[in-house]
Every structure is written in structure tokens, then in C-alpha cells.
Amino acid sequence: MFDLSRLGAWAALPFFNDTLPAIQTNLSTETRNILPPAHLVFNALEQVQPDDVRVVILGQDPYHTPGKAHGLAFSITDEFGGKLDSLGNIFKELESDLGLSRRTTQLDDWAAQGVLLLNTILTVPEATPKGHANLGWQSLPDQIFARLADQPRAYLLWGGPAQKAARAVDPQSNLKLETPHPSPLSAYRGFFGSRPFSQTNAWLRSRGHPAINWGDPEDL
Template identity: 45%
Template sequence: MDSTEPLFDLPAPTPWDAVQLKALATLREAPLELVSPDWAQALSAQDPALRRLGAMLNAEYDAGTRFLPLPTQVLRALGTPLAEVKVLIVGQDPYPTPGHSVGLAFSVDKTTRPLPRSLNNIYKELHTDLGIPPAAHGDLGAWSRQGVLLLNRVLTVAPGQAGSHRRRGWEEVTDAVITTLAARAQPLVSVLWGNDAQRLAPMLEGTAVIESAHPSPLSASRGFFGSRPFSRVNDLLSAQGATPVDWKLPP
């Protein structure tokens, strides 16, 4: 959804604790402290852009409107060391429903119910592809810990307003992330679901790329279902001499 109209009536924002306020200050003053050391080195040229984004987020907080995900999770995807990334899955922007977005594309907190419909469709295709039953929760952190970078193009959103932080500067940062990955002499398989993600394909030229329709209910039946991305990723990793991903999520 691209509308900036609220999706629902939003509760009054609760005050953030000291941990979140410290992370908010770090996003404004030293954002690269929140990512792994090798990402911090690789993205040093993006420090000014990240500081501007941190200032924007601070202004959102001061205005009482907040943003999603929580400050400690905004750069969570880049906590996975650059050297360990072997799969890139690209999302659009965080879930705008309060409590859903956790800093990893398509993932939600273990306690979130019901699961987002796109994530349900991902689980359906995983079952069809590899016979793995759908997990009871939506926490994809186990994939991240195996070197799957679950990267949204835009890393924040206003509560209830899908797409509200697009074209504010995040795309510059995530473009740098993607070109950095493509430039390494290491195994990489990228998964581009939907038209927005597929526009990134030229940045990934020379690396293995899997493209299909988006898992959204609006498009899943038009090429996502039956695309078998999980087995294809593992086949392409094996062909590059890398360890396949165990896509089964823990209980």
C-alpha cells in the first residue's frame, strides 16, 4: 500500500524507555555504532545521510508521532556482519501496524498474531517448495543468523501510514548496502520479489538473482506461488561453494 492515510485508529504512543531513547540519540549522532563493524567500515560514506535520517526520526519523536520499528531495531538487519551475508531478500518498507515491524524485512515479533498476509504466503510457498510446515510464529531471525539479509528498501515508517518514509533518504543508504554486497568476491544470491525490488537488478549484475511476483495477496497468485525460491537459493549457493540455508524455523 502506498497511501499515507492511517490504516486504523492509532492508540496514543507510549513513552519510550531509556534504552530506546539512547538508541534514538545514537541514530542521530553516531548511527554506524548500531551496525556490525564491517558494515560500519563499508558504509562510512553514508554516515552523513544516516545522521540526517536520525535527525528526521528525532523530529518525528519530538512531534509525538513516533516511527516504526523501535530505534533499537531500525538498523537491525545490518547487525548481521557483511562478511557473513550470502542471501539478500529485499522488502519495501516496514509493516506500518504498531508492534509488527522488527527491523527485518517480512519478519514480525514471535508474539504477533495474526501473521501478515505476505508472510503467510511466504510460508505457503516454503511448504510447497521444501515441504517445511508453516511456523506458528513470524520471527525470521533464524534466517538472519544464517547470513540471510532481510533488507527493506526503506527502514522506517510512520505508524499506520504505509510508505510514509519513502524518498526521504533511506534508498540512498540501502542502495549502498546492495552495491557493497554485489562488489564482494563472495557467494551471494539475491531474491527480488515484486516490481520495486526488481528495479535493483542492475545493481546486482554479475551475481545470482531470483525474481518473481511479490508474496502480497494482490500478486502472489501471479507468479510468486510456484516460484520455488528457497530450493533455488540453496541450489545457487551450493553451486558457489556456500552452505545452503536451513529454512526451517525453530518453534
């Protein structure tokens, strides 16, 4: 079902031998449409190799509307054209925080700069949020964070599931920013005004690293 040939160094994680086969067996019996398409499920890992990760943004599960999710947490395909929901609120906070008015909804340019856009669950049935919450996906983030513990990184943990998944991340050696999820249901409970983008860039600069360009890719 999944082509793992593009995973690079991530393929060494035990998850792919120990856990993924059972997930694939369960997915093979799924009668509902599975999102994102199989070739995009591991898109986040394919785009950013472990040693290149500078920032981790952790979400929950993919968008459950066809044509919206493409394997990067919170990112929306440029062709979608529908409601932005959480991403729209992320863009509002970005403009408030850094004065950047971003139009491009597909966040591949963030990944190209070392931002790992990861969900705690990597598949979802169409129109059924968290419908694959019990398949075993959650062991993958655990192993990813263990792999990334070799050097300090910035972690933007949006929502309770993300914060729970990253509880083992050391807040002393890493930048660990925990806020409510940017969804329309919770963004006003503390996501707005949290200034994650400026805080992350300040932390990166303090360590001698270049800042992330969170604006449109043409501004790179």
C-alpha cells in the first residue's frame, strides 16, 4: 500500500517493520475513502530528513475533506479552494506576529527550510475526524522525537493531542511552545497572541541558525 523508498534515514525507525504492517492490514479492509492518498501519507518525512529538521510543528490528524490534505500537517493543497479553517487561523496569527500576509496554502516551502509538519495520526477516513485514532499511528511520533533528541530543536505543539504526544521532549534543551489548537473551536483560547513564529525565529537566531521565512515562498 505504501511506497517507503523515499523515506531516507527515517526508514531505520522500528515503526516501519514492527507497527506499519498491522496498520496496512487494517487499512486494506477500510471501506471508506482514506485521506490523504497513500503516496502522500509519509510526505512530511519524505520532505525533511532527520538531520535537516530545525522546527517541528505537530498537529492531530489529516484534513478529512477530499483534495485538502497532502501529508503535511495543517498544509492545504493549492488547488483546494475551500475553507482554510485551522490554516486560516495560523495565517491570522502569522500576520499579527510578524506582519506577513501569506497567500500560499501549501506549506512545502516551510518543509524545504527544515520544518517537519507532522501529524500524530497519518490517515483519516473521509468525513470522520480521528477515525483512525486507534490504528497505532501514535507510536511513530514517539520514535521520531527519540530520533530528533540528538540536538536542540524548536517544537510547536498545537492542541492537547500534540502536547501529549511530545511529552518526552525536553523543554530545557529544546524550545517547546505549547498552545491551544488553531482550529476555529479553540484558537481564541490562547493560540491567537501566542507569537510562535517570532519566538521560533528568535530562538533559532540565538543559536546561530537562520530564521524561517514563514511568508510566501517568493519572499525567500
